[in-house]
Amino acid sequence: MTQVQTVMGAGALNLRVGELVEVLSEAEIMATLDERGELDALPFMPEMLAFCGQRLTVHKVAHKLCDTISRTGMRRMERAVHLTGARCGGQAHGGCQTACLMYWKEAWLKRVEPGDPPATAPSAPRDPAASGGGPGAAGPGGLAAGRPLLPILEVAARKEPGPDGEERFSCQATELLRAAPTCLPFKDVRQYVMDVRTGNAGMFFALRAFLVGLFNRFQDRSGRVLPSWLRIRGGLRWGFVKGGLVGATPSVTLDLRPGELVRIKSKEEIVKTLNQDLLNRGMGFEEEMSRYCGQTARVLSRVDRCIDEKTGRMLQMKSPCIVLEGVVCAGAYTVSCPREFIPFWREIWLERIEEPA
Numbered sequence: 467m468t469q470v471q472t473v474m475g476a477g478a479l480n481l482r483v484g485e486l487v488e489v490l491s492e493a494e495i496m497a498t499l500d501e502r503g504e505l506d507a508l509p510f511m512p513e514m515l516a517f518c519g520q521r522l523t524v525h526k527v528a529h530k531l532c533d534t535i536s537r538t539g540m541r542r543m544e545r546a547v548h549l550t551g552a553r554c555g556g557q558a559h560g561g562c563q564t565a566c567l568m569y570w571k572e573a574w575l576k577r578v579e580p581g582d583p584p585a586t587a588p589s590a591p592r593d594p595a596a597s598g599g600g601p602g603a604a605g606p607g608g609l610a611a612g613r614p615l616l617p618i619l620e621v622a623a624r625k626e627p628g629p630d631g632e633e634r635f636s637c638q639a640t641e642l643l644r645a646a647p648t649c650l651p652f653k654d655v656r657q658y659v660m661d662v663r664t665g666n667a668g669m670f671f672a673l674r675a676f677l678v679g680l681f682n683r684f685q686d687r688s689g690r691v692l693p694s695w696l697r698i699r700g701g702l703r704w705g706f707v708k709g710g711l712v713g714a715t716p717s718v719t720l721d722l723r724p725g726e727l728v729r730i731k732s733k734e735e736i737v738k739t740l741n742q743d744l745l746n747r748g749m750g751f752e753e754e755m756s757r758y759c760g761q762t763a764r765v766l767s768r769v770d771r772c773i774d775e776k777t778g779r780m781l782q783m784k785s786p787c788i789v790l791e792g793v794v795c796a797g798a799y800t801v802s803c804p805r806e807f808i809p810f811w812r813e814i815w816l817e818r819i820e821e822p823a
Contacts, residue, residue, distance in 0.1 A: 479572045481664075483524050487521070487522060487575040506544060511554065513557055513559075523550045528805075530660075533642070564773065628779065637773060639775045658672045666802060671802065685699075724768070729760070731816065737751075739812070746814065749810060752795075754796070768787070771783065788816060789809075
């Protein structure tokens with residue numbers, strides 16, 4: 467199977483946060499994909515077709531990502547960005563509600579100016595080398611021109627069923643270790659320079675993220691080699707979240723609905739609901755989430771299904787979790803990771819509050 471790869475340095479857009487881009491036409495994008503509908507092992511998903519021809523701004527430059535599959539740390543991604551408002555709706559993936567920020571290769575975009583007239587008709591596919599596609603992107607092993615792209619992408623959105631016949635899915639999140647195969651060492655300072663240069667983060671935020679990462683590495687090592695009385699805060703990572711429950715963890719049913727106003731409970735209240743793995747009925751509470759403790763937010767949606775990145779299985783939640791408006795993982799405690807996951811909140815971590823007068 468031929469894998470289409472970009473040519474390093476050829477036609478690079480070197481995009482920055484805030485720049486305006488236009489998503490190429492379906493025909494142009496098809497010319498960059500291999501027979502699996504991928505470029506550099508990154509799938510172009512069916513949910514992305516709706517954005518073809520649209521103009522959006524660059525939200526983050528996706529030059530790195532945190533590995534949430536095998537927990538190897540940061541991984542390097544080549545020439546990709548996240549676009550403002552372009553989250554996956556999960557329509558072609560069993561209704562997954564994770565709402566991931568989608569990855570867009572530069573080869574699928576073109577830079578435009580605010581005053582440029584929109585394209586009136588799809589243009590002919592560009593030369594793959596000029597747009598960032600590799601040699602032969604539209605040739606042997608690639609997708610044949612004229613074929614409808616949606617059916618190809620819908621087939622690629624499924625993995626082989628599990629041993630029990632259970633449906634399994636393939637998406638950008640499940641394939642990120644193939645799309646970003648190179649580990650990015652914490653000590654590689656170029657990543658922090660890139661964060662600031664591209665506009666992903668300000669200088670203070672990037673410096674703080676580096677110092678937090680340095681502290682966490684010290685804590686991880688101290689927990690292995692130092693006696694307990696010499697460890698800082700017991701060797702906890704920054705955010706200092708520690709659960710202690712053994713056995714079943716508690717639950718509360720608030721039946722929260724979109725639009726309702728809630729307050730995120732204090733960290734002290736939340737840790738009382740967690741076991742030693744920082745889980746409440748299987749749902750994790752991470753240090754990054756503790757940054758929002760005490761804040762108010764509106765309920766955006768209820769979540770009861772999401773794809774397991776490791777296996778591609780659809781996970782059905784016994785009790786729904788809550789997504790809050792404007793609450794995302796900002797990467798402050800994860801070396802400025804730009805993925806901006808949407809955290810899931812147990813209702814026991816929230817409290818309904820009255821609307822302000």
